[in-house]
Every structure is written in C-alpha cells, then in structure tokens.
Amino acid sequence: MSEPLLSVQGVKTYYGNIIALRGVDVTVNSGEIVTLIGANGAGKSTLMMTIFGSPQAREGRVIYEGKDITRRRPDEIARMSMALCPEGRRIFPRMTVFENLQMGAIVTDGTGFDRDLERVFTLFPRLKERLQQRGGTLSGGEQQMLAIGRALMSRPRVLLLDEPSLGLAPLIVKQIFNALRELNRSEGLTVFLVEQNAYHALRLAHRGYVMVNGVITLTGTGKELLKRDEVRAAYLEGGKGGVEAAAGH
Amino acid sequence: MATDDAVSARTEPSPVVAALRDAAMWGLITLLLTGPVVGLGTVASSGTYGFIQRWPLVFSMTAIAFAVRFILMMTVWRRRGAPAPRKVVADLPKSLDSLRKLFIPVFVLLAFAYPFISVFVAGGMTPGRYWIDLGVLVLTYILLGWGLNIVVGLAGLLDLGYVAFYAVGAYTFALLSMNYDLSFWVCLPIAGIIAAMFGVLLGFPVLRLRGDYLAIVTLAFGEIIRLVLINWREFTGGASGINRIPRPSFFGFEFVPSGPTSFAQFFGITHSPVHRLIFFYYVTLLLAFVVLIITIRLRRLPIGRAWEALREDEIACRSLGISVVNTKLTAFSLGAMFGGFAGTVFAARQGYISPQDFTFLTSALVLAIVVLGGLGSNLGVVFSAAVLVGGVEMLRNLGFLKQIFGNDFDPTTYRMLIFGVLMVVIMVWRPRGLISSRSPSVFLTERKTVSAAMVHEGRG
Ligand SMILES: Nc1ncnc2c1ncn2[C@@H]1O[C@H](COP(=O)(O)OP(=O)(O)O)[C@@H](O)[C@H]1O
Ligand SMILES: [Mg+2]
Numbered sequence: 001m002s003e004p005l006l007s008v009q010g011v012k013t014y015y016g017n018i019i020a021l022r023g024v025d026v027t028v029n030s031g032e033i034v035t036l037i038g039a040n041g042a043g044k045s046t047l048m049m050t051i052f053g054s055p056q057a058r059e060g061r062v063i064y065e066g067k068d069i070t071r072r073r074p075d076e077i078a079r080m081s082m083a084l085c086p087e088g089r090r091i092f093p094r095m096t097v098f099e100n101l102q103m104g105a106i107v108t109d110g111t112g113f114d115r116d117l118e119r120v121f122t123l124f125p126r127l128k129e130r131l132q133q134r135g136g137t138l139s140g141g142e143q144q145m146l147a148i149g150r151a152l153m154s155r156p157r158v159l160l161l162d163e164p165s166l167g168l169a170p171l172i173v174k175q176i177f178n179a180l181r182e183l184n185r186s187e188g189l190t191v192f193l194v195e196q197n198a199y200h201a202l203r204l205a206h207r208g209y210v211m212v213n214g215v216i217t218l219t220g221t222g223k224e225l226l227k228r229d230e231v232r233a234a235y236l237e238g239g240k241g242g243v244e245a246a247a248g249h
Numbered sequence: 250m251a252t253d254d255a256v257s258a259r260t261e262p263s264p265v266v267a268a269l270r271d272a273a274m275w276g277l278i279t280l281l282l283t284g285p286v287v288g289l290g291t292v293a294s295s296g297t298y299g300f301i302q303r304w305p306l307v308f309s310m311t312a313i314a315f316a317v318r319f320i321l322m323m324t325v326w327r328r329r330g331a332p333a334p335r336k337v338v339a340d341l342p343k344s345l346d347s348l349r350k351l352f353i354p355v356f357v358l359l360a361f362a363y364p365f366i367s368v369f370v371a372g373g374m375t376p377g378r379y380w381i382d383l384g385v386l387v388l389t390y391i392l393l394g395w396g397l398n399i400v401v402g403l404a405g406l407l408d409l410g411y412v413a414f415y416a417v418g419a420y421t422f423a424l425l426s427m428n429y430d431l432s433f434w435v436c437l438p439i440a441g442i443i444a445a446m447f448g449v450l451l452g453f454p455v456l457r458l459r460g461d462y463l464a465i466v467t468l469a470f471g472e473i474i475r476l477v478l479i480n481w482r483e484f485t486g487g488a489s490g491i492n493r494i495p496r497p498s499f500f501g502f503e504f505v506p507s508g509p510t511s512f513a514q515f516f517g518i519t520h521s522p523v524h525r526l527i528f529f530y531y532v533t534l535l536l537a538f539v540v541l542i543i544t545i546r547l548r549r550l551p552i553g554r555a556w557e558a559l560r561e562d563e564i565a566c567r568s569l570g571i572s573v574v575n576t577k578l579t580a581f582s583l584g585a586m587f588g589g590f591a592g593t594v595f596a597a598r599q600g601y602i603s604p605q606d607f608t609f610l611t612s613a614l615v616l617a618i619v620v621l622g623g624l625g626s627n628l629g630v631v632f633s634a635a636v637l638v639g640g641v642e643m644l645r646n647l648g649f650l651k652q653i654f655g656n657d658f659d660p661t662t663y664r665m666l667i668f669g670v671l672m673v674v675i676m677v678w679r680p681r682g683l684i685s686s687r688s689p690s691v692f693l694t695e696r697k698t699v700s701a702a703m704v705h706e707g708r709g
Contacts, residue, residue, distance in 0.1 A: 046283070052567075052568065054567055075572040079570055085568070086564055086568045091562075092557075092565065094561055103558055104569060150569070151568075153344060154570065191513070
C-alpha cells in the first residue's frame with residue numbers, strides 16, 4: 001500500500017498540564033472517508049485541532065503528504081490543501097453567505113473562484129438561494145452547509161470535519177452526509193470525520209476509529225465497527241443501530 | 250401596517266390616550282430628575298451657602314419633555330403603536346446603497362466648500378474663524394474615529410488607550426520640527442510610522458487577550474504613555490509640554506503679513522490670520538480623504554476582510570488559514586498610524602501641546618464616536634463626530650436659550666449633561682449606532698463578474 005495522505009503517530013497533546021491525547025495513531029489514505037467516533041470529552045476535537053496545528057502536539061508527529069507538519073502554524077497548514085470545518089460550525093454571522101464563501105477562498109489566489117463557487121452550489125443548492133442573506137440568519141442545517149461549503153472553497157485535498165451533525169434534524173444530517181459521499185465518490189476528496197452520531201458516520205465511512213479518553217481503543221472498517229458489540233452498546237444506544245446496522249446498506 | 254394598527258387598537262384604548270399617558274410618564278420622570286438637579290442650586294455668598302430656586306426652568310423642561318414625547322408618539326411612532334420595536338436586520342438594506350451614492354458627493358462638496366460657507370454665512374473672515382476652527386477639530390476627530398474604527402469596529406479589539414497614538418503622533422511632529430527643523434510634510438509620514446510602531450508594541454503583548462482584559466491593558470498603555478510624557482522632562486518638556494511648534498507653510502509661502510515668502514503678498518490679497526486656518530482645514534481634509542481611501546481599499550483586500558472575520562470568530566479564522574497574529578498586528582498598527590496623523594495635525598494646528606491634551610477622556614470620546622456611528626461604518630464616524638464634537642461645541646453659543654429659561658440659565662454648564670443625554674438617546678434610538686448596516690465588500694479578483702450574476706439569481 002502506498003504512503004497514507006495523513007498520518008498521526010503517537011501524538012500526545014496537553015492543555016496546560018492536563019493531558020488530552022495520550023498517544024494517538026491514526027492514518028487516513030488518499031480518497032478515503034475515515035471517521036473517528038467517541039463520547040463527549042474523549043478528545044476528538046483535540047485531535048482535529050492538533051492535526052491543524054493549534055494546539056500543537058507535545059510528543060509524536062503529524063505527517064501530511066510526506067511532510068512533518070507537527071510544528072506548523074494553522075495558517076501554513078491551511079495553505080497545504082487541508083481544510084478544517086470546526087466544531088459548532090463557526091460561520092461568520094454578520095457576513096453574507098457569499099462573503100462567508102469568499103472567506104473560505106482567502107488562502108487561494110482567487111483564480112478558479114467561480115468554479116469553486118459553482119461546485120458548492122451544486123452540492124448545496126440551498127446556499128445559492130440565500131447568497132445575500134446574513135450567515136447568522138440561516139437555519140442550523142444551512143449554517144452547516146455553509147461551513148462545509150466555506151471549507152471546500154479552499155480546494156482542499158483532505159477535509160477535516162468536526163461533528164457536522166451536531167444539533168441537526170435527521171433529514172438534514174442525511175442530506176449533508178449524502179453530499180460528503182458524493183464529493184468523495186466523484187472527486188475523490190479525502191474526508192476525516194469526527195462524529196458522535198456513530199451510526200450514520202460508520203455507514204458513510206470506509207474505516208473508523210473509536211476513541212476513549214484520549215486513546216484509540218478500536219479500529220476497523222465502518223461495517224465491522226457497526227457490528228461490534230462494544231460499539232453498539234456504547235454509541236448506538238438501543239433500537240436504531242441494531243436492526244438497521246445488521247441489514248447493512 | 251394594518252396588522253400593527255389592529256394590535257395596538259386591541260390592546261390600547263386609543264392612540265391619543267396612550268400617547269398622553271406615555272408622555273405624562275416622561276414628563277413626570279423629567280420633573281423628578283430635574284427637580285433636585287436643576288431646580289435647586291447652591292450659591293456661596295459671604296461665607297455661607299444659600300439656595301437659589303429655578304422652578305420655572307424645571308417646569309419648562311418638563312413641559313418640553315412632555316410635548317416632544319407626545320408629538321413623537323402621534324407622528325413618528327404612530328403607526329407602530331409604541332416606540333419602534335428593535336428591527337432585526339435580516340437582510341442587506343438595498344436602499345442604503347442608493348442613499349449612499351447620493352450622500353457622498355453632497356458630503357464631499359460640502360466638505361470642500363465649508364470654509365467659504367463659514368466665511369460667507371458668518372459675514373467676514375474674522376467671524377468665520379471660529380467655524381473653520383471647529384471644522385478642523387471635527388475633521389481631526391473623524392481621522393481619529395476612522396483609525397479606531399479599524400481596531401474596534403472592524404477587528405473587534407476594544408482599545409481604551411487609543412489616545413496614546415494621538416499623543417505619539419503629536420509629540421513626534423513637535424519634537425522633530427523643533428529639534429531638527431523638519432517640515433510638516435516630512436514629519437507627517439514619520440509620525441505615522443512611529444505611531445504604527447507603537448501600535449505593534451502594544452499589539453504584541455495583547456495578542457492573546459480579548460474583551461475586558463484587552464480593554465484594561467490598552468487603558469494602562471494609554472496612561473503609561475501619558476505618564477512618560479509628563480515625567481520625561483528633558484525630552485518632552487514635562488507637564489508644561491511643548492510650545493511654539495512651527496506651523497506648516499503653503500509650498501514655502503508663510504502666512505505672515507509681508508515679506509518675500511508671504512502668502513498674502515505673493516497672491517496679492519490682504520493678509521488675514523484666517524488664511525492659515527483655511528489652508529489647515531484643507532490639509533486635514535486631504536489627509537482625511539487619504540485615510541478614507543486607504544481604509545476603503547484595504548477593506549476590499551483579504552486583510553480587510555480578515556479584520557472583520559476576526560471580530561466575528563477567531564477560531565473560524567484560524568481554521569480558514571488566516572494568521573491571527575498578522576491580522577491583529579496590522580489592525581493595531583494601521584489604526585495607530587491614523588491616530589499618529591491626527592496627532593500631527595493637532596499639534597500643528599494648536600502650536601502647543603501638553604500631556605493634558607491626551608487624557609483618557611479623549612480615548613473615551615473617540616470610542617464614543619465609533620460606537621455611536623455604528624461599529625465599522627466610516628460614514629457613521631462622520632455623523633457622530635459632527636454631532637459629538639461639533640454639536641457639543643456649539644452648545645457653547647446657545648445664548649438664545651437664556652430667552653427661554655431666564656437669565657441665570659448658562660447653557661455651557663449643561664454641556665456635559667446634554668452630551669450624556671445625547672449619547673443615551675442615540676443608543677436607545679439606534680442600539681447598533683447611527684449606521685448599523687455594514688455594506689458587503691469585495692476582494693477576490695474574479696468576484697466582480699460573478700457577483701453581479703449571482704446576486705441576481707440569488708434574489709430572483
Ligand atoms: N481549551 C481547552 N482547555 C483545557 N481543556 C480542554 C480544552 N479543550 C478541551 N479540553 C479538555 O480536553 C478533553 C477533550 O476535549 P475535546 O477534544 O473537546 O473532546 P470531544 O471533542 O471528544 O468532545 C476534555 O476533557 C476537555 O475538557
Ligand atoms: Mg468535540
């Protein structure tokens with residue numbers, strides 16, 4: 001197998017003296033959708049942010065496209081075709097949808113802006129209708145679409161997505177996950193997805209990791225993980241997971 | 250509108266009664282407030298204190314409050330039943346752009362014609378002097394307001410020590426021109442650059458601070474600069490400041506009655522000290538335009554948008570690859586540079602400066618101008634500087650009020666009171682400032698063609 005696009009090797013991250021990641025190993029291959037699931041406070045967001053350079057790992061390495069980016073600043077990493085769509089959407093509420101999308105393209109040189117815009121509109125036609133509306137007045141689902149669209153405007157090779165389904169209605173979640181699947185299929189976009197919504201995430205992803213308390217405890221393909229008893233017990237409470245997961249997709 | 254009327258009709262007995270009731274409340278509040286404050290005054294006479302009573306004044310104020318409120322209720326606020334509910338800005342106001350297009354040429358024209366209008370209306374050079382001087386003062390505050398607007402309005406970094414850069418600019422010019430005989434035009438950019446360096450100096454330690462903490466550190470910074478100016482006597486002249494700062498000349502022509510380099514003699518006009526002031530007005534105006542153009546241009550570049558984005562969400566900025574450090578430092582240094590320009594103008598206009606001119610009060614006034622104008626709005630700064638600086642200054646000559654309120658009514662003593670009331674009224678009336686909507690800006694090269702097409706589709 002060829003070298004992975006992104007690999008996290010023995011990363012330890014601290015907040016002050018408190019350790020949040022206790023030696024994490026994750027690899028993401030080019031063209032894959034990889035998901036990381038885990039309970040609240042497990043350290044999923046911390047891993048995302050560590051990959052993106054803020055906070056930086058105290059030990060271990062982050063290798064991206066063969067380069068060690070452990071000590072790079074976020075703005076340098078963003079210029080290396082990696083995009084992060086942070087937890088809680090974080091769109092710019094006073095700016096219009098259009099301006100938000102422009103902000104996403106700030107690391108590019110502006111060429112190909114139209115094409116990138118069209119791509120986002122094809123993916124989320126809803127955004128095109130709301131172009132001149134302020135970001136803060138969009139619905140939660142639209143804001144998430146905008147956040148993803150904004151991240152895509154920088155033309156990334158790999159998209160890091162932190163809990164895109166947070167607080168959204170199931171139908172919208174489905175729509176967003178379909179868009180991700182479509183992006184991956186048609187353009188080969190690599191996606192590293194953090195989710196608490198394990199069922200949808202594991203069905204979407206090629207591979208998955210389970211994080212508990214700052215360490216990876218389980219790994220496997222999405223389907224494998226869905227069948228694991230410990231995953232179902234911990235992250236797919238009750239009915240929903242069981243039946244549908246067994247049915248596969 | 251119809252539904253609004255129906256609602257108010259159902260809940261209120263009748264608009265007139267409601268308005269009367271509301272106005273009566275206002276009258277009562279005015280009475281209660283002005284009663285002790287205005288109605289009673291102490292006078293020291295031959296070693297003892299005596300009271301004077303000004304009840305007619307209190308009652309006239311009450312009556313005015315009642316009448317104004319009633320008229321407003323019956324006219325402006327009529328249709329909405331009660332004081333206007335806060336508007337939620339859901340979309341970009343489309344009318345604003347056309348309004349702006351109309352306003353700006355009028356403004357520019359007015360600004361250029363202002364000295365002549367003042368001279369003409371006041372009826373002569375000497376009486377016009379006061380008005381031109383006031384114009385220069387307002388322009389100086391507009392410069393300061395535009396500078397602080399970048400830091401507070403766009404980048405969202407609350408700076409309570411902005412006066413420091415004003416002081417640095419003023420002292421740089423004063424010291425350079427006194428000690429090295431450099432001319433105003435040479436000093437101006439140097440003062441701007443040195444002020445910008447002080448901006449970076451302030452910026453570095455506060456990079457990680459936000460909100461309250463940032464405000465306190467910047468406040469301290471302003472005070473430190475002032476204290477240094479007071480105590481470093483050999484260099485800055487201490488508390489008594491610097492006197493006889495050379496005045497700028499008009500391309501080498503000086504504003505003196507006669508002599509080979511006399512402005513008046515060369516142009517064959519009778520000398521007037523107001524010429525210098527008029528020249529000064531245009532210098533400041535020119536500077537203001539330069540600053541405005543720089544600001545507008547920068548807002549169209551990625552850095553300008555990054556400032557705004559920084560105010561909205563720092564984490565999002567980081568994830569989009571914006572360097573938070575660079576963004577903050579450029580905002581601080583550019584804002585400081587404009588403050589330095591304003592300081593230079595101030596020192597050159599006054600001819601003397603002292604640390605007294607650079608107290609926290611100035612920072613507060615500039616901040617008030619920015620907030621009242623509407624954070625981030627350049628036009629708003631113009632309005633609020635005119636109101637807060639020009640308007641309050643004009644309260645000095647409201648002598649005619651004596652005719653209304655009696656002879657012992659001295660309007661100047663109420664200046665700060667009126668100033669305060671004005672601020673409260675503006676903030677209640679327009680909680681987000683006079684001009685609260687921000688106009689979207691453009692910065693990507695391909696955007697022009699795209700936007701036109703997209704906007705249409707978006708609206709359609
Ligand atoms: N900025 C921070 N400062 C200190 N501790 C933090 C900070 N952010 C997260 N933590 C801690 O790190 C741990 C992991 O948090 P996080 O990565 O946000 O978890 P998750 O995204 O999996 O819910 C938690 O115990 C959390 O309290
Ligand atoms: Mg998280």
